[in-house]
Amino acid sequence: MKSEISFRVASESENDKVLEFLREHFFPEEPINRAYPSQDDSMEEEFLLSLLPDSNVIVAIDATNKNDEIAGLACIGEITKNYSNESWDESEQTTNIKWRDILKFMSHIEAKSNVCERYGVEKAVHLHGVTVNKNYRGKSLGKRLFEECFHIAKMRGYTLVSADCTSIYSVHIAQSTGMEFVSMVTYDEYHEKIGYKLFNPIHPHVDVKSFVKKL
Numbered sequence: 381m382k383s384e385i386s387f388r389v390a391s392e393s394e395n396d397k398v399l400e401f402l403r404e405h406f407f408p409e410e411p412i413n414r415a416y417p418s419q420d421d422s423m424e425e426e427f428l429l430s431l432l433p434d435s436n437v438i439v440a441i442d443a444t445n446k447n448d449e450i451a452g453l454a455c456i457g458e459i460t461k462n463y464s465n466e467s468w469d470e471s472e473q474t475t476n477i478k479w480r481d482i483l484k485f486m487s488h489i490e491a492k493s494n495v496c497e498r499y500g501v502e503k504a505v506h507l508h509g510v511t512v513n514k515n516y517r518g519k520s521l522g523k524r525l526f527e528e529c530f531h532i533a534k535m536r537g538y539t540l541v542s543a544d545c546t547s548i549y550s551v552h553i554a555q556s557t558g559m560e561f562v563s564m565v566t567y568d569e570y571h572e573k574i575g576y577k578l579f580n581p582i583h584p585h586v587d588v589k590s591f592v593k594k595l
Contacts, residue, residue, distance in 0.1 A: 383443075383444050385442060385443070385452075385521065385524070386441050386443055387439070387440050387441075387524075387525075387528045388441065389435045389532075394439075395432060398453065401453055402428060405453075405514060406453070406509060407421045407424070410509070410511075410547075411546040411547050412482060412546050412579070412588075415580050416478055416482065416579060417580070420478050421478075423479035427508075428508065431508070434457075436456045437454070438455075438525065439452070439453050440512075450513060452511065452512040452516060452521045452525050453509075453510070453525075454510045455507070456505050456506065456507055456508060456532070458504070458505060459490075459505075460496055460503050460504075461494075461496040463506070464488075464490035471484045471487065481578060485570060485579075486544070488573065492590070493562045496540075498562065499540055499592065499594070501539055503538065505532075505542070506544075510522060510550065510553075512525070523553050523556055523557055526557045530595060534595045540594055540595065541559075541592065542562075542590065542593075543591050544589075545588065545590070546585060546588050547585045551591075554589075558593065559591035560591060561590075561591055563589075564587050564589045565587060566587040
């Protein structure tokens with residue numbers, strides 16, 4: 381039977397369902413997580429689940445599946461011109477070493493892309509993560525999730541959407557949706573900045589490329 385995919389905002393009551401999906405499909409494959417020596421995802425789980433109350437987790441649901449299975453998921457959030465500084469400040473406050481290191485890396489990435497300042501907007505929507513259930517890959521669902529995020533952002537009055545693509549697959553999706561390339565940070569560049577090797581990137585995911593979509 382052909383799947384029938386619909387999109388909607390996930391509710392707070394689906395916390396466990398969303399967490400299960402992230403643990404099965406997102407964290408084991410996300411390049412920054414794979415490149416980091418520790419597998420403690422607890423703080424990133426907490427961060428992504430904190431987006432639920434603000435209606436910032438979008439799910440793709442297969443209507444033909446009796447279990448209302450999540451076929452794909454996207455996490456979004458508002459960012460401002462202070463996003464890089466906010467990431468750095470949070471990294472200084474957390475006691476979780478992995479989350480600290482990732483936040484510092486992301487702060488460097490955001491400082492380089494600086495999308496709100498670059499495009500002259502006070503705020504934008506940022507794609508924190510997009511992933512697709514392994515059983516639904518190869519059907520352009522990732523692209524459709526990106527486009528659904530654009531639609532939701534526009535409906536909420538935003539004029540810009542940004543994404544930091546950590547894999548070559550998300551880069552291809554960003555390009556296919558007409559997003560504009562903004563900047564790139566390689567792991568080697570970051571290691572040179574901090575003075576030691578922190579991440580062990582898995583080829584071919586050796587950099588993070590930032591993109592924007594003007595709505």
